[in-house]
Amino acid sequence: MTDQELLSQLKSGNEECLGQLYAHLGMVKSWICRNNGNEEDALDVFQEAIIVFYKNVISGKYEQRSKISTYLFEISKRQWLNQLNRRKRHEQPREANGFESKFEEELIYEVTHRGPRLKDYLGRAMSRLGEPCKSLLETAIFLGMRMEDIAERFNYSSARSASQQKLRCLKKLRSSISYEDIIALEQ
Template identity: 45%
Template sequence: MDDNHLIEELRNGNEDVIKYLYEHLPMVESWIQANNGSRQDALDLFQEAIIVFYRKVREGDYSHDSRISTYLMAICRFQWYTILKKKTKQQESFAQINLFSGQDTGNSSGEPKISQEELSLPSRESYLKNAIEELGEKCKAILEAAIFLNLKMEVIAQRFNFANAQSARQQKLQCLKRLRNKVSYEYVMSLD
């Protein structure tokens, strides 16, 4: 599918065209594999790059003349360098520990270290997520469009059949109020 066509479709909310983006995945895979990564790493990075791309397009903020593939590749490259650097840091700390225990690290795959915080993530995560999930479908859709996709109120008004941007905003604020009422201020503020 032609790049411009794909962007146009995506901008109009036709998400299905995302599947065509995966045609660029093999390119990312071979690059990541040549740079000490696995196919799974490549897929993860690629999905993240799609999310960045998708949001830019939906927000109407995508303006690149180079091909989508070039753009996705550049994001993956950038992210992978960032991750490699973090991995190296972790391996350094592994190496230090293992120096004393006299063992080889043998951890070339760079399995990330898990901290206590990460192990206890789910309960923290699920608290707010459950509250969001409990909202009505319409509220969820509005919050997703307004906050996650950062769509303009005018666009939301059109999509959800509100009279105007102002009433769309009022609906958004109503939904947020419902969400606030579902959760405890003290608990939310104690997170992170």
């Protein structure tokens, strides 16, 4: 699949095409492995890069100035350098096994936050909300899709009516959420 085809597939809602991008994982892997990282790190960083790329494509922020592979490599590189800097600052001795440290983070989280997580709370609220509001809000808020594109994908007559629909959905979602509950959720 060419870059052009991939972009148009993604824009038309064929998210599975993101899998094709893993063809570029190799270069990120070899670079990260040569810069104090391991394969696990590379996979994490690359996944983040795909998400950034995908959001930018959907929100119209992505400008095709270079090949997608170059773009992904750039983002991955920046992300990894940031992570390295963060590690340096915190002087955290790094586990040889990335999995272990992640497991520990998880454990720390479980100990300090006994209550439900914000994302789970929202997940339940969103499924109560039902379609098309659920998909519409997800696409608008997480992917940052433009209202013109939302109107097209969700079959609204104009960007304006899509915006109105989004606000109505937000209002509906808000009405199912109590202020005290959501503020108490820390993460």
